[in-house]
Each structure stands twice: as structure tokens, then as C-alpha cells.
Amino acid sequence: MTGEQITFLVVAFATLGSALMVVTTRNLIHAALWLIATLFSVAVIFALLSASFLAVVQVVVYIGAIAILFIFAVMLTRKDMRDQSPQLNKNWWVGALLAALTFGGLYALLQGWSGLSRTVADIPSGFDAVAELGTELTSFTGYVLPFEVASVLLVAALVGAVYVAFNPRSGDIRK
């Protein structure tokens, strides 16, 4: 096993383990913190794949903005939102069976896929992935139209959110 494979396995288990903790822990803040651990591990996987831009954006957007807002929202609610009911209902075995079948099916399918045994092509020296990404997103032969459409969609969502929250009569944000 190469060092890269060992690193990948460690990171993959960390991702899955912390993801499991997100859904099993009873404390909501802890769940959010485990979610941050999961997202950070995914960023490490991006970094292992030499996708440094995606790795950093993952940290900035998901940890820096989304997870922090989760924690904010949870902290503003009641102190202890612990749910004391059992975490599994009587159908747990159906879910487990489906998950096992899906895993088995995927495993059997991927056995015959050549991509699993392929090694990663070396990135030529001087190849600037961020510059390539930037050119692709702004050139007319590339993805400038989808990129702009996505931006317009986000702006529309932003304006819509402000409009929904804004009360024209009092001129104030609705409490």
C-alpha cells in the first residue's frame, strides 16, 4: 500500500465515522461539530485529489458559513434540545437490509469497472488548476453562461429572502 492509499483510508474512515456521529449523537451542538469534522475530512479528500481550490472553498463555504449558521440557529433555541425517545423504531432491520443490499450491489457492480484499478495521471508541472478553472468559467467557449445563470439564481434567492422577511408597513424586518 502506498502512503497515499493509507492517507485516503484514514481520511475516509474519519469522514464516515464523524458522519455517523452526526446522526447518532443526541446533543444538537455536538452533531453540528461532528458535521464540521465530516466536512473538513471531505476537504482533505479534495486536497488529496490535488483539487486545492475545492478543498479551500469547502472549508470557507461549508464550515465558515453554513455550519456556523447551523450552530448559531441551534444556540438561539432552547439550551437543551435533547430528544429522549429511542433512536431506532421497529423497522430498523428493513433500513439495515436495504443499506446492505445497496452496498453489496454497488460492490458487485464496481468489481467489473476498470476505473478502480486505474492510477491517477500525473499533473504536468506548471499546470495551474485554479487558472484553468477561472478561464473555463469566464470564457465564452467554456461555462460562462451556466456560471452567470447560477449567479442570477443566487441573487434572486437573496432578494426573495429579503422580500419575504421585509414588512413594508412598519418598514422593518419582521420579528
Add this chain to the structure above:
Amino acid sequence: MNFWNDPLKVAADWLLGIFTGWGMPEIAAQILIGFLGILLLITILMVLDIFLVWIERKVVSRFQDRIGPNRVGPFGLIQPFADIIKLLIKEDITPGGADKVVYNIAPMLSMMSVLILWAVVPIAPKMLGVDLNIGALYIIAAGAIGTLSIIMAGWSSNNKFAMIGAFRQVAVMISFEVPMLTMLLIPTIFAGSMGMGAITEAQGEVWYVFLAPLAALIFLIAAIAELGRAPFDMAEGESELVSGYNIEYSGMKFGMFYAGELLHAFTFGGFWSILFFGGYRFFGLEQVNPLLAIAVLIFKAMLGYWIIMWVKYTLLRIRIDHMLAFNWKFLTPLAFALLMVTAFMNALLANTPSWLYISGMFLSNVVLAWVALEVARSYSRKEREKVEMPKPVVEAAHH
């Protein structure tokens, strides 16, 4: 040996020879040397941090017309060591009802979020941890971890003051991240790269502060807000929150927050100098010797740190709603406008002689700053009129 021309490489080669001589495989030796390099950098930073405590106390005392520490050692230089010994032998308290694991991780994360910033700092030509081509975004990502540490500290302390302090600080940090990230894009436009090394190298002809003085100013304001220092220190707000998010921490755990804040201020002074004042460049001095380049960078970072201290000990704390309004209604639109103007001017003046490029950029910054100030002035005049207008007498509804 050309030790004085590239001391780190010579030392690394020497160590590699020793380790492989012991029968270590080369890849393992490389990894070990990498770790030793990180250890060296962090040790130097932490030792520097000890003296930052002394510098901060000396400077604040001068601003407040005092002398500052002057009893222990020459110029009170041994005072920070006495402080550290005091912090280390203090009782380590975890408050009842605190979330122990989260409570103990928070100070570590706080320190870590500062130290990892130094991975992308070019301290001399060819001497930097990693030449990430996304260095600017990396700074923001490290800031996200700092935000996380504060919210963890505030929540896990089981204390309402800590919680309110954390809320305020996180609100500030999330909002001021927007103008900061926008201002990081301006050196990126000039240099054509987000890498800190490339940005420093591109400032050979002219420092970016002359191309974008307004950007340098906005970056400084956003950096001070990110640091949570006065006038943006509502996280601590001694008069209302006692000490804010770190109120329950004692001993070295508090020391981690404190030292982290000081090192953070110094680091942002460093980034300010890298982005807008040419980093380690100083009229070819950096080519003479890398150690001289490091000295230039430290000098510039100290100057930035001094300005941050100057602001901190001069201005009053702004109320949180004023500060958020200042950010969202003034600084952020101004930052976006500046980014658009800079991108437009850059495209317009791309193929012109450099004197025209520089003066065009400088003038566009000055004009934009003037327009922004005029808009702010007319807005404040309108607000003042509204307040000064005689209020209509309202009859009480029920006598």
C-alpha cells in the same frame, strides 16, 4: 557552502544526509525534515509571541502616558516570562456544567487558526511553507476556523456572558469576512495570482498600496474587525460582558486565547504588508540575503501591528448595530464598487505605459473614496435632520 544565501535548503540537505546515513528511506527522511521545519517555524513564532506580549504592554502604556513594565530585567523584558509562569501555575478550572471536550478544544483551535496562516506567508524569496495558488482563500478558510473556536468557547463555557460575547464576535467576523475577501481579490487582480509568493514577487515595480490605497484601508479595517480588537471588540466588551467569550477560561487556556490574539494581530500586520507593501521587498535589499528579507518582512509586519495597536488604544468601542450597519451599508458596497472599478480599470489600462496605469489606478481609488464619503455625508446629514426636526406633539391616547 552557500549557507548565507539559502540557509534553510542547506540545513535541509545536511539533515537529509544525516538521516539517510542512518539507513532511513529518503521519503521518510523528507517527511521528517518537513515536520522539523514546521516545528522550527512554530517555535520561532511562539517565542516571538512571548515578546509580542511585552511589545503590546509597552506600546499601550506609551499611548496611555504610562511607562509600562520596567522592573523585571532590562526594560522589563523578562516580564512576559513571569506572566507565563504565573499562567502556568494558576489553577486550571473547568466550570461546572461546561461541555468538557469542546471547552478544552476551543483554545487550541484558536491558536491553531493563527499558526496555520503562516503556512502561506512568504518570509523571504523562495522561502515559504507552501506556495498555494489559492493563498488568499486560504486566509479566509483559516479565519473560519478561528470563528469556530470562538463559538465553541462561548457555547461550552455554560455562561451567559460568554455566550453573548461569542454571538457578537461571530456576527462581526462573518460580516467583515465579506469586505476582507473582496479586498483580497484586488492584489489578485494586479498580480494575476492568489498565491502570496506571486503577489509579493509582482510588487517589484510598485507597491500595491500606491495602486489601491482605498483597498489597503478597507483591508485594515476588516482585519481589525476579524481580530476582534477595539473599536470592534464587542466580544470582550469589559464594561458590559466582563470579558466575553473567554470569561471562564483560566491559566494557560486563557493564555492561548490571549497569545493567539496577539499573534493574530501581528500576522494580519504581516498580511497587510505582503498584500499592499511588498512583503519582504525593500529596494532590492531582499536579494542581498534571505535573512535580510526576513528582517524586512518582520519590520513591516511590526509596523502594521503598531498601526493596529494605535487604532485599538485610540478609538472607542462602537455599538454592535452601528458596526454591522457600517459594514453592510457602507464598507461592503464600497468594497464591491472598488472591486468592479479596479477590474474595469485593469482591463482598460492593461496595455498602457506603467506611469499611466499607476496614476489611473490611484486616481480611480481617490475618486471612489471621495464619492463614498460624499454619499455617507449626505446620508448622515439627512439622519441628523430627522433627529433634529421638532417632533409633533402626540396627544396621549388615554387620559
